[in-house]
Each structure stands twice: as C-alpha cells, then as structure tokens.
Amino acid sequence: MVSVELITVGDELLIGQVVDTNSAWLGQELGRIGAQVDRIVSVHDTAADIEAAVRGALERADVVIMTGGLGPTKDDITKRTLAECFGMRLVRDEAVYEHVRQMTAERGMPFNTLNQDQALVPEGCRVLPNRVGTAPGMMFVQRIGERQRMLFSLPGVPFEMKTLVTEQVIPLLREYFALRSVVHRTMMTFGMAESALAMTIAPWEEALPAWLHLAYLPNPRGIRLRLSAYDVEQSVAEQEITRQFEKLREYIAPYMLGYEPSSVESAVADLLRERGKTLAVAESCTGGAVSARITAMAGASEYYLGGVTSYSNAAKVNLLGVAAEDIERWGAVSETVARQMAAGAVTRFGADYGVSTTGVAGPGGGTPEKPVGTVWMAVAWRTVEGAVETEARCMRFSELREQNIERAATHALNMLRLRLLGVSEAFQQTGML
C-alpha cells in the first residue's frame, strides 16, 4: 500500500488557534483511492523544523504532502526551504506570473513585489497551477536509496488545497503508483441514535460476508455506515455493497437518506424534484440556517421559492400571517405559531410545502415551561382540494445555541422528508415503525 505522510506547516496549528481539518480531509480522500496516511506531523514555520520534518518523512513514506506556508508574506517560508533542501534555485514561472497578474487585476488588488514573488518556484519542480488562488502547488520527485519519493507542497487554505488535490495530486498519484484497490461506499442515516441503530441492524451486520468491513461514522447530521472492500475486484465489490445496502432497507428504510454525500436536505431536494413540488420555509430560532442549507445545494431554485426569517413577533404577523393574539396567548414558541408559520410559508410564497421552526436557541430566553433547547417545528402542505394542512412536533435539544440551531434545522428538514415519504405522524413522534 502506498504510504503517505502529511506535514502541516504553521504556528497556528501548534498554538491551537486553528484546528487541523485539512489532514482529516486528506486522510479520507487518500483512503478512497487506496493510499494510506501513516503519519501526520505539524511543525512551526521555521526552516529548521520544516527541513527536519521533510527529511524524516522522505525516509519513511512513498509520498509526502505538505500544506501551508506558501502565502506571500515573510512568515511563509516553505517554498524557500524546499528549494534549499533540494539544492534548487528559485526562478520565475511565467505562466504563474501571468495568472497572479490577472487574478490580482480581477480582484482590484495591487500587483506588488510580494504577489510577484508568488511566481517564483524552485527550478526543476513540477508546478501545479492553482486556478482558485495565487500560490501554486509544487511537486518534487526525489530518489532516496532505491526508491522514488514524491513530495507535494500545497497551500494551506482549505478550498485551494482541496481543489489542487482533487484536480491534480490524485490524478498524479494514480499515474505514478499502482494503488491498492479499495471500494468504500457510505450510506447516510438520520434519526436513530448509534446504539439503537447498532442493535436494530445487528442481524444484517452478522450476515455480511467476511471481506466486507462495516464502520459507524457518527456526526451531528447523522450516522454514516461505511462498507469497505480491499483487494476485491471493483465491480464485484460494488455489486455486493449495493446488494447489502438494499437488504438494509428491510431494517431501517425510513432512516436511510441515500449514499454519501447525501444529507437530510439532499433527500428532501430529490423528493421535491421527483414530484415537481415547491418549498418555502419560515424560520425563527434557526434564523436562516434551514434556508442556507437548502440553497447551499446547486440547482435549489428548481424547487425552492424562498423563506422568511421572522426573528420578531411583528415579522411573524406581517410577513407570515401568524395571528397576533395567538402569539400573545400561547407565546412565539408554541404549537399553533409553528403551524401558522409553516402555513404562512405555503400561502405567502405560493408553495406546495412549507416548514417552520420556532424555539428557544439560548443561552437566554428559557423559562421553566420552555427551557433553552425547546423547539416547535411544523410542516404544511397544500392538499389536492387546495386547503393547507399542517402537522407539528416539539423537541428538546441541549443548552448550546449552536447545537440547538443545527439540530432543529436538521430535524425540521427530516420532518418534511418523512411527510414527503408519507411516513405516518406516529412514526415521526416515536421513531418506531
């Protein structure tokens, strides 16, 4: 198996100002193509530390991927250090020079000496053009003893690094190495806790062929179930994994959102598109998060008409048609207000479906009856007769604002998904079939 070592350069990681999410992403992406990250090293941006890390990594690994330290300012010294390390001088790359010139012009930035220096590269490295940023990536091939090693130096800005890896590094690795064949496929689930899920699917898990490996990968937006096959012919592995996930439907169909990168919102989008239906949202405690998650998906305008974030009571009344006396009587966080908000989204936007949230996100605003974390959510839809019907649900989350917003948005979207699937209200309340 091709062994990879990651080196992340920058004080910000060592002093804990930034969490290293780049390495986790790289670990996943490389794993997908059958390369294995065997070590991750984070060092200061000093020449001595960078050089020591590079020399150590080249001793151990087939491939070294470095991120960070390629910016235009004085503290960015990765490029100079690599040039010294490999005994190369820095020369101007005309294509990069032109790219940086254009990019700075487009953004109305000055094309000063610092930017011009971004076009300097160690002579003899392979330049990996960075179409989404100014600092190019670089590839070095080194022979150490018997073996050829590859070293990549990439910018630390996550989307620049990711673009370079996806478009250039991975194709180069595939070209240079015979990668071990690996097939991963991941099913996204939502709505069941990990231990309950494990108990429910235990018979399925026990019947899996020995060469299929199951992993549970929980995160706040659901639990991912990954099946992996190593060194099995790709078509055979893919067929068997597909067959196994089909079998899994017998156990947990309403909890299955689809293959990664599915999410509750992408499942909703698929259902709306299939049926030619439209959606509008009415948010209070989620504050725009439901709308933002829908519109983060390309093509959302096909089915999404828009939303109202009614953070004030007046906005609930004026923009969504909630009855002022109901807010007065039951409070803004109440079943009737949630239902009226969802219905208001349907009528005001002329949508087929509406979904709403109203709750106490915290840290302030809690009461003994409605503590922080209490959220009412509702779904509304137009019947064939043209009437608007609604269903509502109350949940209690945590004391953490960020978590309450995320969970309320996810559960509201899931409630809509279950309505679109025609799963009964009883199921929604209990999570039981």
Added chain:
Amino acid sequence: MVSVELITVGDELLIGQVVDTNSAWLGQELGRIGAQVDRIVSVHDTAADIEAAVRGALERADVVIMTGGLGPTKDDITKRTLAECFGMRLVRDEAVYEHVRQMTAERGMPFNTLNQDQALVPEGCRVLPNRVGTAPGMMFVQRIGERQRMLFSLPGVPFEMKTLVTEQVIPLLREYFALRSVVHRTMMTFGMAESALAMTIAPWEEALPAWLHLAYLPNPRGIRLRLSAYDVEQSVAEQEITRQFEKLREYIAPYMLGYEPSSVESAVADLLRERGKTLAVAESCTGGAVSARITAMAGASEYYLGGVTSYSNAAKVNLLGVAAEDIERWGAVSETVARQMAAGAVTRFGADYGVSTTGVAGPGGGTPEKPVGTVWMAVAWRTVEGAVETEARCMRFSELREQNIERAATHALNMLRLRLLGVSEAFQQTGML
C-alpha cells in the same frame, strides 16, 4: 522555553474519521502557561509506530504528551508499548483497581478482565488517577543524555484528557519547570488582501519592538494579525500590544474588526447595539447565509428583526416590493433589484437598516455579461426625515458556489459595517482611504 511534543495515537485520525481537536486544545492551554508545542505527530496504534514516535519525541522535546490508545480493547496498546519501551513490567495499581471496580459498578457494567486490566500500569511510572474515566494517566521521567524528559500518557477521550491536564499535568509542569511567560493577542481584519495589507502596514511592522512577534493568519472571513511576546512581564506585554494595535488604526482603521473572536457580523452587531438600531436582510444568492450568521450570535434578537430569502422572482415582488418590470428589464441580478430588495427589507420589517444580495452563485445561471460569481449587494437605511436611501456595489467572486455564498455574505455584512461607520462609498468601491 519548555518544548513540548504531542503524540496522538489512533487510526481514526489518520483515516480522517475524526478531526484532532485535542491537539489544538493542548496547544492553547500549554501556550497559556508558557510551554510551547513544537511538534504534533499522529501515528497508527501499532507498537512500532508508537515506539518510533516516542523515541523521536524524547530526543527533541522536554515534555512529551501522548493521547489515545488507553482504552480497554485489543487495539489499545499504548500502555504495553510504553512499558516495553522503558523496560518496565506491568503491575496492578490497587487504587486504580478499586476505582475501576466502583466505576463499572455505578454504571452497571461488568467488571471483566478487560476492565481489570485497566489497573495494570508500568512499574515505576507515576499514576495520574482519572476521576472521570477508567483509564488512568501516567507520567514517566527519563534521563536522556544530560537532560531529564517527562512523558505523559493520557486517554484520548476529550473530557478525560482535559480533566487530567488541567488538574494534574499542568500543576506537575509548573512544579518541574521554570515556565516562560507568553502573551498572545489577535486582531481581526477584513477587506484587504494579505499582500496589500502587508505593504500598507509595513512601516508599522518595522517599527515594532524586537520582542514582539507578528503573524498573519488568513482565512476566508478575514486576516488575523497576532502579536506575541515571550519572556516579557505580562502587564508590560499586554500594554505594549494594546498600544501597538491602537497605532495600527492610523493605517487600517476601517479594516479592523476588533480583537479575536471578532467577525464582520460581530462588528455589525456591536455598532447596531451601541446605536440602538435594528436590521433586516433580503437575500437571494446567499440564500439565508447572512441571516444565519447574524442569528448564530447570542442576543441577536436585540437588533435583528428578520429577513426574507427571495429565491424566486415572485418572492422578490410579493414579499419585498421589488418592481416586476425592473426584474424584467434589468434582470434579478442587477443594481436596481439589489437596491429595491434592501429598501424592501427596511420597509417590510420596519427596520433602520437593510442589506441585500442578488447574484449568480453557480455553477449554472451564468451569462457572458453576468458570469458565475457576479453579485450585486446593497445597503438601505432610513434617514432622519424617514426616507429610505440605498447604496449598491457589484463584486465578482469565483466559480465555486460555496465560496461565492460565503464571500458575498461577508462582503454584504462588511458594506453594512462601513455604512454604520460612515466610511464613504468611494472607499468601499476601491478599498482605499
């Protein structure tokens, strides 16, 4: 300065299943007491990898802190490996044995051999009792050449690790080492590219006292400028850093958002609160992201009335009062529509300020005149006479949907911030004072 190396043990980090937040937390906590993390290494949970990492770290650092691999299951081999590494045999610690027995009883778990083995510790290490979990921490003191080195092995579960570090590791470090004092302070900026910023503040940077170290930390929501002082009395360092950031105002005042964790939206929130003004938003291409960023902050309801995401033209007309003929004539992505949307937010919500976005987020929808990444944004405000005035700006971002949404939201909020500060429109267009 006491040099620390962190070793995190576990496949889950290398395959990217888990993001290493423990190391960032340790970097911060150790920095606070003047110990410096100089390297972070993540390795597989195999004896060879752990031993190689431990030997390398003990060569370089005064203190090594290992996390992970102390659980009761077969793949947790840190303890056995350390015992072999240091030539110690495993012996039962009676206090730990009793603690694990009690803890398993309380949780209704079986006190089986796996759990009993948690009381085995390398003979001669110092046991650090874990009051919140079953795996104890351990401290080893090793003489290597002239110097004494300390190695801590801690559980990887974040709250167990944190409890042990706070209650035991840090007091032990204070006892064994004369710790260097360190002060960090970070200023958040937005609106100037890194190279332009570096050029603009060069005279200020050059005039900094030699004992203050400056670092640029860019991310998509701005560039952070961090000043650090080592071995300087805390009050002196803090005063000087404050004075220097005050001096920085002469160069880039309108770009400075405040000390970390400031953001464009928190700066907007502060200005609105100070002035007792309210805000509403009207979003198209950002799809709720502006609203979500405002409401992510606790207490947003003090100044935030709400927003409309008008993803369809009908919503722009019906909910925000944009003239249908202007959409027809100029297109939804146009200066006049942006201005009318912002004005609509002010009038429909009865707010003092409004901000809007309308653009082509991509990947579809671009035209030669309005390519993907084109965004119009506008700010509206009520004058003392009660009229609504607006200003608008067009920007071109990238081809990536996610980035376009994030940058449009940030720039729209920044435009509002500059309006609240009374910085001229000419400045906003050019970024120049």
